[in-house]
Amino acid sequence: MRLADRVALVTGTSSGIGRAIALRFGREGARLVLCDVTQDVREGGEPTTALLAADGIAADFVPTDVSREADAEAAVAAALAQHGRLDILVNNAAIGSGKPLTDCSLDEWQRVISVNLTGAFLMARAAVRAMRAQEPRGEVRGRLVNISSQHGIIAAPEDVAYGVSKAGIVYLTRQIAADYAADGIVCNAxxxxxxxxxKGGRAAEPRWIEYSQHRTPWPRLGRPEDVASAALFLASDDASFITGENLLVDGGWMAA
Ligand SMILES: NC(=O)c1ccc[n+]([C@@H]2O[C@H](COP(=O)([O-])OP(=O)(O)OC[C@H]3O[C@@H](n4cnc5c(N)ncnc54)[C@H](O)[C@@H]3O)[C@@H](O)[C@H]2O)c1
Structure with a gap:
């Protein structure tokens, strides 16, 4: 129970990595506020709240489009209203456009940037405001975990807006870490x-799966639970004196 009694708000929890993070955090004792635009599960199965409920874990679902300022504010307000504080924010919600520079329309660019980058900014701003106003637990007032990508460090094949948004997340992580360390705010990615x-479409196309297998030294591709374990570490008190870090969970992709 590494998150016993911690209040954690996680975005993009209905599917994929965000769902795995919500399930793991819930099983580690966190009090959960789950945010997404839908409760539909891309990979199929019960909604995340129902899976948690089956384990006896209560979680509030707050319908949230992270790119909307009012939604982001309301999600953090809901956590405070329900639990009186916010210990952890995980910025996970994101989309891609699958378009290289010369094919990417302004609308596609703006939608990806507004969900992935502006969404993380809005959620972080609301969360850090709340965290700064609350009593610390030990030396920490609050922890942010941003889900970036190796494609925020190296080019994202044929997805300019996604790659730029993820590079922005890496930067945002460092900026928040530096600006609010004195307030006891920890921010990692x-x-x-x-x-x-x-995820269907491009993410599941054989040519991209083969490309990823070729790039990944570890003999399998990643699982959502691999990312959830790293997010758990950074959200827990085990991660002490670590802030502004961008922790790769990539089976060695970036090492090779
Ligand atoms: N899957 C990968 O290979 C991979 C690699 C690197 C980084 N990531 C990152 O991990 C995170 C999760 O990716 P995933 O593969 O689980 O994706 P996914 O598409 O399976 O899940 C994304 C979730 O975010 C939600 N969402 C989308 N737009 C939203 C919005 N505006 N507001 C709130 N919720 C919204 C979706 O409904 C969905 O539940 C993303 O930040 C992604 O960039 C994924």
Missing amino acids: VAPGKIVTG
């Missing part, structure tokens, strides 16, 4: 390599 989720 997890940079997944190729993680197999229920």
Whole structure:
């Protein structure tokens, strides 16, 4: 129970990596506020709240489009209203456009940036405001875990807006870490390599799966649970004196 009694708000929890993070955090004792635009599960199965309930874990679902300022504010307000504080924010919700520069419309660019980057900014701003106003637990007032990508460090094949948004997340992570360390705010990121989720389209195309297998030294691709374990570490008190870090969970992709 590494998150016993901690209040954790996680975005993009209905599917994939966010769902695995919600399930893991719930099983580690966190009090959960789950945010997403839908409760539909891309990979199929019961909604995340129902899976948690089956384990006897209560979680509030707050319908949230992270790119909307009012939604982001309302999600953090819901956590405070329900639990009186916010210990952990995980910025996980994201989309891609699958378009290289010359094919990417302004609308596609703006949608990806507004969900992935502006969404993380809005959620972080609301969360850090709340965290700064609350009593610390030990030396920490609150922890942020941003889900970035190895494609925020190296080019994202044929997805300019996604790659730029993820590079922005890596920067945002460092900026928040530096600006609010004195307030006891810890801010880190997890940079997944190729993680197999229920995402269809481009993510599941054989040419991209083969490309990822070729790039990943570890003899399998990633699982959502691999990312959830790293997020758990960074959200827990085990991660002490670590802030501004972007932790790769990529089976060695970036080492090779
Ligand atoms: N899967 C991978 O290989 C991989 C690799 C690197 C990084 N990532 C990152 O991991 C995170 C999760 O990716 P995933 O593969 O689980 O994706 P996914 O598409 O399976 O899940 C994304 C979730 O975010 C939700 N979402 C989308 N737009 C939203 C919005 N505006 N507001 C709130 N919720 C919204 C979706 O409904 C969905 O539940 C993302 O940040 C992604 O960039 C994934």
